[in-house]
Amino acid sequence: MDAIDKEVKRRLELAATIGLDPQKLWPSYFGRSPCSAFELDAYLHEALRLPAIERGPDAVKDQNAEQPAHPVEQRGMNPERVGPGQHPGRKPDKEDALAALGAAGKSLLSPERAEAERLKSLHETDLLFTGPEEVYDRVVAAAWKFFGVGAASLSLIAEDAQFFKSAVGPLREETPRIIALCTETVEQNAMLVINDTLADDRFASNPLVTGEPYIRFYAGYPLHGPRGWNIGTLCVIDQEPRTFSPSDQQVLRTLSAVVQKDIDART
Numbered sequence: 001m002d003a004i005d006k007e008v009k010r011r012l013e014l015a016a017t018i019g020l021d022p023q024k025l026w027p028s029y030f031g032r033s034p035c036s037a038f039e040l041d042a043y044l045h046e047a048l049r050l051p052a053i054e055r056g057p058d059a060v061k062d063q064n065a066e067q068p069a070h071p072v073e074q075r076g077m078n079p080e081r082v083g084p085g086q087h088p089g090r091k092p093d094k095e096d097a098l099a100a101l102g103a104a105g106k107s108l109l110s111p112e113r114a115e116a117e118r119l120k121s122l123h124e125t126d127l128l129f130t131g132p133e134e135v136y137d138r139v140v141a142a143a144w145k146f147f148g149v150g151a152a153s154l155s156l157i158a159e160d161a162q163f164f165k166s167a168v169g170p171l172r173e174e175t176p177r178i179i180a181l182c183t184e185t186v187e188q189n190a191m192l193v194i195n196d197t198l199a200d201d202r203f204a205s206n207p208l209v210t211g212e213p214y215i216r217f218y219a220g221y222p223l224h225g226p227r228g229w230n231i232g233t234l235c236v237i238d239q240e241p242r243t244f245s246p247s248d249q250q251v252l253r254t255l256s257a258v259v260q261k262d263i264d265a266r267t
Contacts (some may be wrong), residue, residue, distance in 0.1 A: 007247075010146065014251070017142040018258055102227030103189075119159055121225035122232075125267050127165055128156055135262050136166040139234070143255050144168040147248065149238040151213065153261060155182045156222075156232040165232070170213045179207050182233040185220040189230055191249060194218040196241035217242045219249070221256040226267045233261055 005063060095113050100106045106114045122128060136154050144152035151169025155162050162180035177183050181203065183191040197203040197216050208215050220235030232255045 011251070014142055014146045017145070018139050018255070019023055035239060042106055089119060103224070103229045117227070118229040118231065121164070121227055121229035122158065125225045125231060126264055127231075127263070128163060132166060136259060139255050139259055140166040143234065143236055143252070146251065147236050149217070149236045151238075152234075152236045154232065154234050155180070157183055157186050157230075160197060169237070172213075175208070181206070181208065181215065181218050181237075182220050185222050185233045185235070186230040189222055191221045191252065193244045193249065195243060199241075213237070214239050216240050217244075219244050219252060221252050223260055223263060225263065 055064045065175050080246040095109055098108045098180065099113065100118050101108070102117075109117070118171050140154050143149075149169075151167065151171050153167040153169075153171055155167075156165055157177060157180065159177070162175040162182055181192070181194070181197075184202070194200050194203060196216060197206065197209045197218065203209055203215075203218075206215075215237045217240065218235065219237075220233040222230045222233060223232045225231040234251070234252065
């Protein structure tokens with residue numbers, strides 16, 4: 001019982017640190033019963049909006065009513081228009097139309113075009129090279145303190161390097177993209193947890209594992225920009241291997257949702 005109360009207290013302190021109202025956003029998450037992924041999404045409706053289909057028939061009806069008369073044309077798929085990745089004076093090709101699907105159409109695009117669209121999405125957020133921001137610093141610091149890890153960061157994956165929008169701990173200001181562990185998180189489009197990097201053939205010889213900052217544990221969650229393209233991660237690392245329970249993963253998802261809400265609001 002004492003262990004449960006201590007865990008609840010930790011989560012309440014985390015909510016207060018990042019400015020969340022636990023009574024409004026995490027009712028059962030901060031209680032004694034586990035919270036399902038669906039419940040968490042619902043409680044985080046201001047940070048992670050539920051799809052219209054899960055909000056009921058009225059929401060679907062309202063969403064349909066908001067659709068323009070010519071949705072394909074509205075999304076820049078009209079061949080007479082210049083869409084993302086197009087150039088004035090060049091006749092749109094098939095990839096221009098597919099690019100209008102956003103990240104959902106990634107598998108239909110050439111790797112070069114998909115990366116161009118992802119980088120375009122990153123730059124549209126205006127996060128890169130624009131200095132620290134209090135909301136991100138607060139969440140990153142909260143993650144670092146809550147998990148008791150060596151470092152935490154909000155990283156952005158640019159063309160050739162990983163940059164930190166916010167970071168706590170012994171991290172380089174800039175890391176070559178090819179060795180950044182967050183690159184893997186962005187590419188796989190899912191939470192990545194590495195309990196022991198030396199036991200994982202993908203990362204055992206990575207310079208960030210064998211050298212500074214000597215990463216032995218990593219957990220990262222992808223963040224996306226306009227049109228759903230993954231642009232970076234919220235991640236925590238440690239210099240010792242460790243477990244990362246389903247409860248820990250839920251906390252990282254929640255913190256990522258807070259960051260994602262702010263990114264969505266600015267684009």
